[in-house]
Amino acid sequence: MASKSMQPYWPVCRKPFLFCLSLATILVLPYLLFWGYAGKPLVNHVLPKEKIFSMIESQSTPSRDHEDEPSLSTDSTFLDQNGPADEELERCDPSKAVLKVFMYDLPPEFHFGLMSWNDDGNSVWPDIRTKIPDYPGGLNLQHSIEYWLTLDLLSSKFSDPSGPCSAVRVEDSREADVVFVPFFSSLSYNRHSKIIPPKTVSTNKLLQKKLVQFLTAQKEWKRSGGRDHIIMAHHPNSMLDARTKLWPCMFILADFGRYFPHVANVEKDVIAPYKHLITTFVNDSSGFDDRPTLLYFQGAIYRKDGGSIRQELFYLLRDEKDVHFSFGSIGGNGISEATRGMHASKFCLNIAGDTPSSNRLFDAIASHCIPVIISDDIELPYEDILDYSKFCVFVRTSDAVKKGFLIKLIRGISREDWTQMWQRLKEVEGYYEFQYPSKKDDAVQMIWQAVARKVPAIRLKVHRSRRFSRFDVSNRTSTPFKVFI
Secondary structure, three states, X not given: OOOOOOOOOOOOOOOOHHHHHHHHHHHHHHHHHHHHHHOOOHHHOOOOHHHHHHHHHHOOOOOOOHHHOOOOOOOOOOOOOOOOOOOOOOEOOHHHOOEEEEEOOOOHHHOHHHHOOOOOOOOOOOOOOOOOOOOOOHHHHHHOHHHHHHHHHHHOOOOOOEOOOOEEEOOOHHHOOEEEEOOOHHHHHHHHOOOOOOOOOOHHHHHHHHHHHHHHHOHHHHHHOOOOEEEEOOOOOOOOOOXXXXXXXXXXXXXXXXXXXXXXXXXXXXXXXXXXXXXXXXOOOOOHHHOXXXXXXXXXXXXXXHHHHHHHHHHHHOOOOOEEEEEOOOOOOHHHHHHHHHHOEEEEEEEOOOOOOOOHHHHHHHHOOEEEEEOOOOXXXXXXXXXXXXXXXXXXXXXXXXXXXXXXXXXXXXHHHHHHHHHHHHHHHHHHOOOOOOOOOOHHHHHHHHXXXXXXXXXXXXXXXXXXOOEOOOOOOOOOOOEOO
């Protein structure tokens, strides 16, 4: 039986008036604050950086229903889901950078010297305030990420840097999150792979040998075992001789097609976009009916390795009346023809070639032509935070070569579905634009942000590797331990 002396639930005021008033305030105030907070939009509340990282990491869990996927906050440092703002040029605020980068002052022969830039003997770097050396054109441009990232780091040291700065250069490597190696390896392969007599080895091979000797002798490399070093090798054939010697580093690549899994993989490395070659479709208002070509492909048809599917698809699709499938190259008016063709097409084929990736995907994105990706082993830039299924169509190779399968699939996509993907393409196209000065969430900033998301894993590996290295117990003499600081 309940006790007769039990007190009522709400406290009874037996103290003076001021005490009761204070108690009532304490009880009521949290409810007022709660309802005041709940009535405001979430985007108006600034999230601390730790919350942003937590939100990004949560995106790695796949959702069964795409429409129910959580969106990143518009305050996120890494990604605005509405796409980068057009023509937005922010001022760099180094205190807000997500990545501190130490960059080696390699001799010019490793970077701008490969572009025939001649230093004055007093500086390793060109004065990019007065003149920026031109990167070679043509197909060289598609693998030019080394050029754009280096320019961005150099400009981050200006007293009045323009543009955003996800990454800033620091002078003390101990303060850095990562160590950047400014070797223009793709350009080295493209332009310096031939042996020129009386030399017996190519400049490209010689530079790789020098680079390995330099890096492995540096205290920064020894401190982390190279795990925090960034090496750009975007061309599939770049760094062929050095990659197996420097594999603990983080590579920035186009794909993993020509790498052993222990040398390069999605866990430790970053996939970066190609620089598209065709002209961006500016002020695109073309609708479904304004693009007469259903499906477009122009390029090399006869390829080796996984690219043999191109030939099979050519024979399957060549007689379809609203499909353009033909050989083409960048020679002559090739780029202009491809620009006109993609801008007039609803869907653009991106088929595996000699490697899983190609520049064609990024040409399609710049054209707002829905990419149809037929490449089972392709890896895509920023896919940890970007859902490509909302603006691309993926087809398994085994299905694509079935007679009638591909064309039936494409014809079955409704006007409404196409329009949604087309609109999404226009929202994300800026994430694949390389430019200097860099702009908010363009390709340069997105690559730096992708690197930043790898930093916690790098630190984990480095810290684990130090478990037994702090105290040297193998050389005990008169002193019990030797401490490594």
